[in-house]
């Protein structure tokens with residue numbers, strides 16, 4: 001497994017693979033890898049000749065009061081996990097390599113980013129799109145893998161790939177959960193035991209929302225209220241949002257139809273956690 005810190009090293013290796021006609025799968029991450037990331041890498045491993053993983057805590061996607069400094073990092077553990085999955089190359093740049101002096105360009109969009117996480121994190125998706133497009137230009141993958149836990153991010157990246165004719169297949173992979181239902185996240189490491197127990201309210205409330213839809217409820221307002229009522233019972237939880245949106249366009253819906261994303265963001269103490277499910281009307 002190669003570990004590259006420079007864009008030029010990645011380009012050289014990727015060009016060599018391309019000349020041999022090999023396909024490339026790419027998994028962008030911010031490190032502190034867990035089973036969720038592992039499932040993305042395994043999917044990339046199955047579907048491509050070569051697998052590239054980036055590990056980079058991207059400053060551009062953090063707001064001024066967010067957890068950039070304290071975001072967990074453990075490169076040695078991450079690289080061992082990558083090696084175990086059969087990753088071929090880790091790209092681990094320093095911030096100056098991605099954003100050299102004078103950097104002032106970014107990628108943004110008019111739709112999809114104004115709701116859900118975009119409301120409380122207004123510059124977040126601009127940072128995500130910019131870094132992901134840069135990675136795509138460096139790695140030039142055939143396929144790129146994103147987790148459904150960040151469902152809005154998945155929709156945003158799919159839209160960007162379509163709008164900007166990137167010719168990269170964006171593959172969405174299911175949420176991976178702890179045995180107790182908590183969606184895997186690098187930020188779970190911030191939770192103490194009491195907070196971890198409180199955080200189980202996220203998946204439990206969504207399970208209730210799912211049951212309501214499966215039982216025939218079509219009023220998005222009632223589904224949101226049922227979910228919010230359950231979360232409100234947990235004293236350590238503070239709701240950022242509970243919403244039901246059209247999955248493709250991330251626009252709120254009043255009635256359940258087509259493919260909808262039921263998404264929540266909740267503070268447990270100081271830790272902001274997200275979770276969701278997607279319902280496809282058949």
Ligand code: PAF
Pocket residue numbers: 028029030056058061128131132150153
């Ligand atoms: O999902 C993440 O970890 C990040 O948003 C990503 C896609 C690696 C971009 O920094």
